[in-house]
Structure formats: structure tokens, C-alpha cells
Amino acid sequence: MKLFTVGPVACYPVVLKVMGQQMYSHRSAEYKRLHYDTVERLQKYIDTHNPVYLFSSTGTGFMEASVRNCVRESMLACVNGDFGKRFAEVGKSNGRKVEILESPMGSPITPDALDEELRKHPEVEAVTITHNETSAGLINPLKELCAVATKHGKLIFVDAVSSMGGTEIKVDEWGIDICFSSSQKCFGVPPGLGVGSVSKRCLQVAEKMPNRGYYFDLLLWQRDHEKGQGTPVTSVIPQVAGLNAALRMVEENGGKQWYFNLYKRRNTRIRRGVKRLGTSTYPKKGAESPTVSCIKAPTGTDGPKVYEAMRAKGFELAQGYGALKDSTFRIGNMGYIKASDITQMLAALKEAFEELT
Secondary structure: OEEEOOOOOOHHHHHHHHHHHOOOOOOHHHHHHHHHHHHHHHHHHHOOOOOOOEEEEOOOOHHHHHHHHHHHOOOEEEOHHHHHHHHHHHHHHHHOOEEEOOOOOOOOHHHHHHHHHHOOOOOOEEEEOOEEEOOEEEEEOHHHHHHHHHOOOEEEEOOOOOEOOEOOOOOHHHOOOOOEOOOOOOOOOOOOOOOEEEOHHOOOOOOOOOOOOOOOOHHHHHHHHHHHHOOOOHHHHHHHHHHHHHHHHHHHHHHHHHHHHHHHHHHHHHHHHHHHHHOOOOOOOOOOOOOOOEOOOOOOOHHHHHHHHHOOOOEEEEEEEHHHOOOEEEEEEEOOOOOOOOHHHHHHHHHHHHOOO
């Protein structure tokens, strides 16, 4: 089965090779060298001097951590899909009041809308932004939204789960306080590892925050980061090794701009290919995600039928998500995908459309 999913994605051979090595202790000198080399490579990748923590969790762990450590009473969640809603639900489930700024389906959050909402709710302590809304195949204007939140003096939490690695993020320049992702998306590594940068401002806020919990207590993670111990809990060592190998692979091929261009070429080929088949992407023009395409199901069929037809042909795409489940399907271009795989997938998609409509 060839994977064009939105995560977990197909893993690079170099990743699978290094992950198959014998285990060693997460307190060993070998692991500590691996850990801090990976942290330094991630810091360079997302342009930050902030510490980067390697959680033994998915990216949702960082949602929980950001709320419990840095929000005492209220926050504002930018929502234009199901993962923006998830961040809001994490806030509510932890007893915080959550204001919602929601754009129409398929449309990005605009800076003007965020500015207006923050004027209405000056009491909120933080703004959550889903950089790349996987459910709708849409990317939000992160740099511009961060500028608005910064102007209002708010903490900025960015869900970059399906964007980090695949498109530019400048954490320090854009003023992002927590920016997190997961191993199973753009980096082409199996799931189980959450990665995220945390600002000094967040750590200062956390010092005065009651009931931070234990597993995601940022001060606990910072203590072990500074001590040179790496993590306060057992690390998912194979995933860390796999991520390290993926970052080295990118560097050896010319650096992150090479990787961004690779993803852009894949994404462009897929979107042009589905257009030739008579359908189009769901999001507003100009807001299409660089890592996942949300495609309108052709007239006469629906998204789940397209998904099942493609599985029968040996291609695992992704079904539409949430409110878009019936009307769309999604094609990811993350992880280990060869150019010939895209050619074969588009040919199979043509056959599926002909059979279903």
C-alpha cells in the first residue's frame, strides 16, 4: 500500500534503518548526545534560540502543556477546522474559558478578524493558532497573525503539527511562545514523539501557575534540559533517532529550503493533477496547504467512496474529516514519496473517478 495519508506517513528508508538499531538507556551518554544534537538541529530548522523539548507523546501533549502551564483563566482559539477546535476543547477540558474566533469553512483566519476579536476580549492571556489546518487542507497566515497577537501582548501558541518541516516557520522573528509538531507528519518518522519550542516568557508564567500537573510540567522539562539530562521521563529513543536521521538527510541534500521546495513540487503536481481530472481543492484560492490537499469529491460520488476505491487500487489516501467527511477526501504529500508514486497515484485516481461517476 502506497501512503498518501495526512499522518502517519511513509517513513524514509534512512529513518527505518536507524530505528532498527539495538536499544540503549535514555540516561546514557549515547542518548544524551543524540538528544541534544536533535534539539540543536530543530532549533536551527525553526529559527529559534528557545529550548526545544522532546515529549514522549503526540503533538496534542503540547496543547495540554501550553494550557496547563501558561493560561490561568482564559484564552482565544483561532478555529477553521477540527484541529483548531481540538485546541479549544483542550482549553475547556482544563477548566479555562475559551473565546472562539471562527472563520467560514475553507477560509483562513485574517489578521483583521483577530485584531477585532482581541479588542473585544482584552482579558485573554493567549492566542492559539493552527498553522496548517489538516482537516481542511488550509494554511493560515501565521506571520501576520503572530504580529497581531504580539501587538496585543498575548502569548502565542502554534499548532504546527502538519506544517513544521514542510514550510518556513521563524519562531523568534515571529514571536511564537510555544511552537509544536509531531514526528509522524512532515519529517517522515513514526508517531510517538512530540517536539516543541518554549519561550522564556512561558517559563516565567509557568513559575506562578498552580496545578501544572507532572508529565507536561514545563519547568520540570526545562530543569532536565538545563542539567544536560534531556528529559524527565523515558524517551521514545527510536523516534528521536529517526528524527535525527531525517534532519541529517535534509541537511545533506541542501538544507531546509531544499525540503520546502520538494514539498512544493509534490503538492503542485497533485493539485494540478486533480484539476485535470475535473475537480479542485476545497480551501479558498491562495490558502491551500503545502502539505495536504483537501479535494472536492466529483459529482456523482462522495469522499468515502473515492477513499475506498483508491485503497482497492493500492493507495491509502485520507478521508475527509469532520464536517467535510462526505464531500471531500485528502491527499497528503508528506514523508517518503517518490515522483513515480505520484504519477501512479494520479493514474489510479483517474480510473477511480471513471468507475464511480
